[in-house]
Amino acid sequence: MRIHIAADHAGYELKEHLKAHLGEGGHEVVDHGAHEYDAQDDYPSFCIAAAEAVRAQSDTLGIVIGGSGNGEQLAANRVTGIRAALIWSEETARLARQHNDAQVGSIGARMHSLDEAAAIADAFVSEPFSGDERHQRRIDEMTRYEQQR
Numbered sequence: 395m396r397i398h399i400a401a402d403h404a405g406y407e408l409k410e411h412l413k414a415h416l417g418e419g420g421h422e423v424v425d426h427g428a429h430e431y432d433a434q435d436d437y438p439s440f441c442i443a444a445a446e447a448v449r450a451q452s453d454t455l456g457i458v459i460g461g462s463g464n465g466e467q468l469a470a471n472r473v474t475g476i477r478a479a480l481i482w483s484e485e486t487a488r489l490a491r492q493h494n495d496a497q498v499g500s501i502g503a504r505m506h507s508l509d510e511a512a513a514i515a516d517a518f519v520s521e522p523f524s525g526d527e528r529h530q531r532r533i534d535e536m537t538r539y540e541q542q543r
Contacts, residue, residue: 397519398456400426400444401503402437405459405466408503408511412457415512421519441469445476448497456498457515463502470498474540477533482506484517491521493529 397416401409406428413423426443428435441458448456456478458466463480470478478498479490482505490496499518501511523529 395519396422396424396451396454398424398426398444398447398454399459400428400437400440400456400466401459402428402440402461402466403431403433403435404461405437405501405503406431408459408501408506408508411508412459412512412515416515416519419516419519437466438469438472441466442473445470445473445478445498449473449475454497455519457518458498458500459503459511460500461502461504463500463505467498467500470500475537477536481514481518484513487514487518488521491518492524493526495523495529495533 399409416423427440437460444456444458448454458470460466467478467480470476476498477494477496478500479496481487481490481499481501487499501514
């Protein structure tokens with residue numbers, strides 16, 4: 395699977411770790427930045443670029459990373475059609491995919507060890523959407539609202 399990944403300075407080390415980890419798992423990882431550590435960088439452009447790439451390509455997912463993951467999730471959710479979820483455990487990662495068909499997962503690098511974050515990313519990437527009618531109905535309701543505004 396192709397995975398679009400992005401991080402700011404706070405998530406840079408984790409991004410580099412996940413690039414290697416996911417690549418070793420057979421995934422094609424596309425890096426949308428930051429491409430070097432810069433303590434003054436800003437996450438929105440990186441996260442929006444990753445989310446736009448996910449939207450443009452079917453059968454892809456995204457992972458955005460920052461200190462807490464909150465702002466990165468908010469930035470990715472600005473892209474029309476994207477559902478980005480803050481994933482802070484393996485269970486929330488699986489549920490984001492199963493119930494919400496989230497295409498982007500957001501991880502807080504300051505909240506987890508590298509190994510914990512890798513397990514969360516693996517759970518997100520490997521879990522399919524359930525396709526359950528009640529979950530699809532809720533997604534469709536959000537999509538209608540987004541399209542009507």
